[in-house]
Amino acid sequence: MTDAAPILALHHASKAFGPVQALVDVSLELFGGEAHALLGENGAGKSTLVKILAGVHRADGGDLRVDGQPRTFHTPAEARDAGIAIIYQEPTLFPDLTVAENVLMGRQPLKGGRIDRHAMDAQVGAILTDLGVPLDPTRPVRGLSIADQQIVEIAKALSFQARVLIMDEPTAALTGQETERLFRVVRTLRARGAAVLFITHRLEEAFAECQRFTIMRDGQWVSSGPTGTYTIDRVVRGMVGRDVSELYPKQAVTPGDVVLDVRNLTRRGVFRNVSFQVRRGEIVGLAGLVGAGRSEVARAIFGIDPRDGGDVQVRGQPIPSGSTAAAMTAGIGLVPEDRRQQGLVMDMSIERNATLAILPQLRRGLLMDRAAEYQTASTWTSKLRLKAHRLTDPVSTLSGGNQQKVVLAKWLATGPAVLIVDEPTRGVDVGAKAEVHRTLAELAAEGLAVVMISSDLPEVLGMADRILVMREGELVGELSRTDATEETVMYLATGQQAARGSVA
């Protein structure tokens, strides 16, 4: 079903940001009716490539053709008008506007020159129902979870007849069912002859959905070809340039005494009576569908949100409600789910971000201890094999995955007794993923108690000693490592038989 001529072809593209050479002589061809997987490590240059196709960045060199015609996109508008729809890696929404207006901004249906709000809401409502998501088109986007925001992004891209659909890690925040729905829509688009570019760090998805692969490393093109010619190992070797250690290096540990004890934790309208314990050296997985309220539980435990009921104890000593400082001194750490808003101070240096959580300790007398600051930062960033130019660069210049590593470094630096990680490997490549998992496993082995919230089921299954499952703000069940499978977890999470072929 592959057409002879590519709809979109990019040849010998290069792009540099100051000293950083993000892309070097990369070529890519997208054919109608075909899904094309773009795979590469964090920082390989995938998003940069996308942004060039989107008209966000201008390539320093190279040539771009649509239907064989040479084109240059100066603005995103031009790319859009050429029929290219984009789902960016980071949600780019208007928090103050309604879902409907976010989807159709600039293209609102008109009646007599004026915006026809009913038509607008109806149109978007239809798209959302297509995706099987009952989001209210008239509600403001502010307050939507990452996942729901990602859904709106997808709706935006689907809202006009795109001939090329480019998706930069659309599934990073989604669970099986939503992913499955997205793919169903993608298939229908392909059937209509559209070309699809799909970026993901979940190789299973790539193999399941894509007909053609392109692999990048360090901003350079490595290889392209039909899916059939690739195996997981070949892909990984191409991406990482070496063989990756085992992805889930879980070490067997005998749990010690209780470190974290949560009793009847309640936050009105968000979650109710959540109780569980975590022991020394244990990794407890917190599974559930997006929106189940896992992040909220984490936030309440860490004191970001005040709790309406219940109590939290660390090593037997209770922690006051709504005090992050108290939670930290008690030895709790939280790696939040939204790295840009909650995890990082974007235009502060890597070094300073990595040491932000231990700022008070970094003093000699009353003054800053710069040496200690640099030491800590470099220790942890190198432990996590951070790919960065200099430690004094602002984190904003790092790729998504590398930014996530900085957040991890920040919390590992506090040497916590309990570490809550919310989507710790969202948008993190296989290589880095393995390192993150290894680090967590090692720390657990050294006696750290870990709570792992993740929408990536294999990750939870692979790493957790016990798995707690949440549904609609309630703890609905607990599974031991042995009898936890995708099916059993999904069953609890949904309260029904898991949808067929759910990946995640």
Place this chain on the structure above:
Amino acid sequence: MSVPNRPKRSLLGWEATILALVALALLLGSTLSDAFLTAANLSNLSSNLVEIALIALTMTLIVIAAEIDLSVASIAGMCSALLGVLWAAHVPMPLAIVLTLGLGTLAGFFNGWLVTRLGLPSLAVTIGTLALYRGLAYALLGDRAVADFPPFWTNLGFGLVPGTQIPIPIVAFVLLAALTAVVLHATPFGRSLYAIGSNEVAARFAGLRVERTKLLLFTLSGLMSAFAAVVYTFRFSSARADNANGLELSVIAAVLLGGVSIFGGRGSVIGVIAAVFLIGIIQNALTLADVPNEILTIVTGLLLILSVLGPNLSAQLKAAYGRRGRAAKGGAQ
């Protein structure tokens, strides 16, 4: 929140620039009038800046933490009025001063409370208290003016360090400036201000005590304004409800000119001090050269704009040039 149009400029670069500008201004002054580079003139010049300079110190901290305090001048006016009322009521001066500083601290705390507890935007809050505190100043002192302050105290505001041409208040300023610089640039607390300023949410998730910090900043700002009010009152040996009226804009202008980003997260004490004196020197020099007042106003405005526009444009030009360079390379391959 990632803010658009955040001016990207290397601070060091900017401080160098503004210090150079100060030197330039001194040169200009001495060429414009031989009366300029006299100890007496410089001494007058600086003593006229002292209130602005003092308040600018705390304003710097607040703006770096991405807040703003427009009520400083009104707090000063209110405190000056109180000092007058107390003195007129024969309260012993030391006590009167303590009470005045207390009132300022209270006023600042109230600002902070409204901002941190009610979560109101500081711009809105301090526009409100700007009216409130100035109003209270009139409520306190009405149309009266208290002037008969004892020479010992007025001399503290007006006089010079014996045997020098250094105004006494300037000494206080230098000490406070040094203190502020150390706190901001060399302590974890100072570091945390930058973090809070550029991403409050992330700062909170990192366990920094955002509310407490901001509350402290506004309270300090109030205390500093009160101190400035005491200096002002003694320097002019006159307590009136309209004292220090409109000072807030001069302070903010100086802070911004000093390279502090209005969006928070950027700025330094040196830059701000340099800016305060840059404005003062230029105005003094031009006045000595009988440049009419309206020109002074225009110059102040232009300085402010150019301080940001200059670095931005040069950066944009560099970027544009670089792109063309690379594009050429790219095309070649």
Place this chain on the structure above:
Amino acid sequence: QPALQKGITIAFLPKQVNNPYFTTAWKGGQAAIKEFAGVGKQVGPSDAGASSQVSYINTLLAQRQKAIVVSASDANALVPYLKRAMGQGVKVVTYDSDVAKDGRNVFVSQASADTIARDEVKLLAKQIGNKGEIAILSATPNATNQNAWIKVMRDELTKPQYKDMKLVKIAYGNDDDQKSFTEMQGLMQAYPNLKGVISPTTVGISAAARYLSGSPYKGKVALTGLGTPNQMREFVKNGTVQGFALWNPEDLGYLASYAAAALVSGQITGKEGEKFSAGKLGQRTIGKDGVVILGPLTVFDKSNIDKFNF
């Protein structure tokens, strides 16, 4: 008596440089300076604030001006700085608005506070038949001369012939046209039975007149005070205002210049009884506390207003 020296440097320092009243005064001052071949200039802030005036005093000092002619925006704040100036041999003359008397050599007063206050009250009393509620629309609450006049007006009103006149309110227009305008509105709302208003400030009275002439109170509520003929002409003609008073600001500046020159030339020192000649204004004598009085107020009304142009 020594003659006036040539080339005396005199600097006028008004409360505000872009206030029409002071611009007119400066015209007179300049004229005088030309007559005795001095070197004059007017400098000053655009905002009426003590601190900004002080920085000007300092620069004038640095420029070694022979005399400073200042209208003080704060009676006390300037004193220490003016004292310092006098200490260095600079002669200080205040005009329009005085400072504490040890802060200057001579005060050139438009007219004694008593005259102004009495004339104003008398003027209004005549217009409202010595009967009814009255209000005062002043400038800023801290304007020294305003407060001096208001004080005299208050005890003037305690006199028997004014027993039926009741001062119900003192409003402040801050010498800002719009503020004065709205304050006048407020007065009419808050005090339905208001019979008359005194506004001893040129800004205030013209704003008040404008409000009245466009309102139903026109002609029913009497308005008087201090204003310039050009500002008030139309309101006198359309019957909003029967009469108001003022001195000639040009003469005020003129006299101030001569006083300064006389001081510099050593003709006078500021002691009571000293005499000096002030050009077209003739021989002048220094009164108590070093005050020189310009003279009685001119009262403007339909009959004479067209004779004046300032």
Place this chain on the structure above:
Amino acid sequence: MTELSTPGAPLPAPPHLLSRLFKAREASLLVILLALVAVTTALNPRFLSAQSVRDLALNVAIIALVVVGQTLVLLMKHVDLSVSSVLGLTAFLSGSLFVANPGMPIWLAFLAGLGIGAVLGAVNGLLVAYGKVPALVATLGTLYVFRGVDYAVVHGGQITASNLPAAFSTFASGSVLGVPTLVLLVLAVMVGFGIYLRSYRSGREYYAVGSNAEAATLAGINVNRRVLTGFMLSGAIAGLAGVLYLARFGTVDAAAGTGLELQVIAAAVVGGVAITGGVGTIAGAGIGALLLGVIGSALVALRAPAFWQQAIQGALLLLAISIDIILARRAARAMQERSHR
């Protein structure tokens, strides 16, 4: 929030929650406003007399007009401090046009005001949009510069009513069906922009830019051009206000409009326009301006002691903002709890 996370949950139906929320906020303001008027009138019936209502309307009109422009700018997460200087400058310049050629037709003055204002606004716009100067810095700078230029041209002179053609002055005093012409004009402008912001694509762009500029660019909006236009409109409106100021007050000197900028921003904020951008309506801003105006004249009408008025005004201003934010917070919280169930 997905179907599976809330099995068989009914669609959270009630539409236009957002707009209802805003309406609620405006409603809360209206309540405060009415209460204030009621109390004042009870204590001083003349407060609602034809004359004083007319005066009030005229006072508020000019501020309200400037607030319209300010709202455009605030929506884009910027701010325009220079409006006061723009107003002062245009007021004097259009006045001196009359002085120069007395026979000049009225509409020419309005045209001049709009034109001059637009040019001055363009300066701000260029600085912010293309010079990447933060709006607060840029407009604080131009606040000084424009005022300085004003001082320079006025140079201690002034325009007085006698310089102006009668027809022009009556524009303020004259009225249609008892409503002053000046007020009608302002209302027309407000209604126009109200509709524009609510239901035109380019109108919505102001919200988009202020809500998330990066996303706006990606949505194909030319952010720079939008920002430039916004500032030009703000300037033009301030310019128009300058002409109206001249018509209303007849006298204009170098100080005209000084300090207006804070009143304008206060009005907008009280009216629920968020300084953080993306939130607010013209209606709200208008009510905000009206509220401040009423507070001002109510205090006078109630014979509040002169020296306490400003203090009380400040306190009431704070109160209004606080009440508003608390109500808004409530609504938001309620909505979040809905979204979870």
